[in-house]
Amino acid sequence: MNEEGSLILRTLTHRDNDAFSALVRMHQNKIRAYLVRLCRNYDLADDLAQETFITAFRKLETFKGAGNFSGWLFKIAHNSFLQHLRKTKRRIEITEQFTDQQEILTEKYEAISTEQIDIEKALTQLNPDETATITLSHSFGFSHQEVSDILNMPLGSVKSNISRGKTKLKEILTKTGGLEKAS
Template sequence: MNETSALEKNLIARALAQQDARAFGELVKLHQSRVRNFLRKMARDEALADDIAQDSFMLAWKKLHTFSGQGSFIGWLLKIAYNTFLQSKRKSGRYDEVLQQLGHQPADEATSVNAEAITDLDKYLAILSEQERAIMTLSYACGLSHREVSDTANLPLGTVKSLIARSKEKIRAKFQIQHHQHQ
């Protein structure tokens, strides 16, 4: 899943070496749905997530020269998206207050709101802290390895592993899901 295809490698090389905006546009097309889906899970607001995704891709174009080829390109993009999301959240300190005024439910109440209308994943993620939600989304929804999640979130590998374990336990406890060991 995280394998870099020959097409992607070619596009990265063209975008880097020749500042080829068209090649970068193709890279965006390849990865925009994963980046947008990640941001939608984080922001819980489709329009805001799409705005942040747009900002993330513009920033990625400006910072393309910093992509070293270490790790996956999608991991690099998701790191930019995550940092852009955090920056956006810091800038709008009144974010939750404004959403409440517009009639949106705060995160804590999301689990009691029309459970049929949201997917199981959204329901499970709603009970987690922002950091736990980011880690779980990067790992499970985006398919990054624990090492890539560690790089993306700027957290030690051990912290990522314990956040994942703690998040799973929170979800199991809240939704009374039995843990089955596969052996």
């Protein structure tokens, strides 16, 4: 059994806080990066990430162990995001602090290059479905089928969202010179 598996087992059998904290430490950066891309607001993303881990802790016995734990966490995170949208009944607005202040970006991220800043900015121009599908498949390595399961979205829609989103991203980055910088 790998480290993740044994931590899950320890949490399940002993309700061991330290084991679950280790799981949080292991996955927090991806879950928060994903939620930041969806929410476009760091504080909100952190609140939803916290909610995600608390829900995961409470519902850990429903995780069958057959699937991917990381995928299961992303599913909870995405549902938290959708629930937030339903509660607030409004579109996510991009706050100024999100994209424009270099010092905030360097403070929030472990390390961020100018190319990565360009990508983060460009992703704010996509709709949440495009952002979610592209992030899960291209940034976090899930297969299209896994993305479909996580987002509860038909496989065809996953593929079309990725294709449309990537075309938009390419256009935005071509305009801003983001792709040339990266080459």
